[in-house]
Amino acid sequence: MSRRGDIGAMWWIYGLLAVLSLLWLVPVATVVMSALRPLGEIRDGWWNLAGATFTIDNFLGAWNEADLGSKTVNSFIITGFSVASTISIGALASYAFVRLRFRGRGLIYFLLISTMIVPVQIILIPLLPWFRTLGFAEGSWQPFLGMVLVHSAFGLGWAVFMMGSFMAAVPTELTEAGQIDGAGHFDIFRRIILPLALPGIVSFAIIDFVFVWNDLLLGLTLLDADHAPLTVGIANLQSAHLAQQDVISAGALLAILPPLALFVALNRYYVRGLFSGGVK
């Protein structure tokens, strides 16, 4: 949008942007190079490219020895089921808030929306004893189920806020036409509302995926080593104070790639979803 021909100012603007983006790219370059090169080489500075060798050993080390492979699987299990569950119960609830009248509607909506502001710490500490009471503390799949339910409860506020705003945008004429044809609420929900609100659902799915995948605090608090997600594995490697920068770098890249890939593939939906979430 160069409105005037003052080339000097343009130079300054591009110069400043170049410096800033360099600052932003330095950590990325650092982690990529540290993950792809042997530790011995990066000790002299990863930017030293003379005689550089590249290897996938660090990824193998992270996946096998550091046990981040199984944690990656855990992350996919937790995130996949959490997103599916939050969308299912969230979409049903959104329909009720947008199209139906019922007692307690205002109060329930208020409580759900409050969770967007109240910090997760308000539920965190009693959850562990609560998991033991409910039998989610140990077992093969029970901890996963518990975690999925906690993420679902925590994501509901956002789910109702975002998907609700998309469902509210569906013209009432369409749903009324359905009612005249004798369709029940569930038919209207499934055949009319869901297909039309699909972009909103996809937006929410991406944001929830990124949110759940990136969670550290809940995983660290509630899950044992066999069920812990990737973020917990990386945080534990990091705090171990051992000089394992190569393996940690590879692990960090493993953790970064899935949400990044999703973002790049569905960028349009992600940004639109963020805007419906308060930035209008």
Next chain:
Amino acid sequence: MHEREAGWRSAYLFILPALLVFALFYLWPAVNTIISSFFTWSILAPWQAHDPDTWRFAGLGNYAAVLADGRFWNAALNTLIWLVVFPLLATFLSLLIALLVWEIGRGARFFRTVFVLPMTVSLTAAGVLWVLVFNPQFGVLSAALGAIGLDGAQLDAGPLQVRLSDWLSNPGSLALGPVTIEFVNLSAILPAVWALTGFGVISFTAGLTSISPELIEAATVEGASRYRIARDVVIPQLRGAMVIVAVVFVIYALRTFDVVWVTTQGGPGTDSEVVAVLLWRKALAFFDTPSAGQATAIAVLLSAVMVVGAYPYLRSLLRDRPE
């Protein structure tokens, strides 16, 4: 009347699954946090509603203990540093970047992508990346400072101590009477700025596209400089976006945990321990110490501050309620 009741019944069917999950895994734990903050308990011997044997009533004891604890006020100070530095820095940088990118034509997409992509990176991973950058042996920061002869440079000006090394242990401090601001907090804040600035860039960019071109054209015709236009015409139009961006950043700063946990673990000592980290340690570092009640008291205090502070934002979210 009959029809209305039928409507209610199906409404409850739609809302029931959500309500059940929410009640069991949010509402009850939240209520549990509040009630158990008035009891003495540990993770291994928790306060339990159904078992009066576990009720060791402490009254306001947990709150009194927390508020009398120097470690709590240390954590509160570090959180306050977060509250001031993080939103200011992140909002300023994202506004600057959004404006700069908006000014250029060619390359706008590239630059915007560079700043927005870190938003998808977890704060855990962002912390790992920056620990590498801060590494004293092969980190970029030390190398760059070394190249201009400033690596390890020290400034000793009475209350102000600066050391351009040891970014994660002791980069210096500023003593202000009874309180000391530890600069190691900045080392934890920086990765968060790196990761979350993209949110501000997106928000401000959206705000910028909704400014009418006529407004800017008129100012240009009057001969206003690029800088004057940005300051007097464009930025006032971004007020709404600025409020939302600042509020979101403040909310993040208040409950920050991940990035501190990964970069400094709150250390050295408790120099960068924030409230969320202290809370976690009080309850979960040792399962059998009976200070979980104090941790829930801290959680209640933290949430109260958050709800009061962000209440206008909550109101604005509720205004969008579907009718």
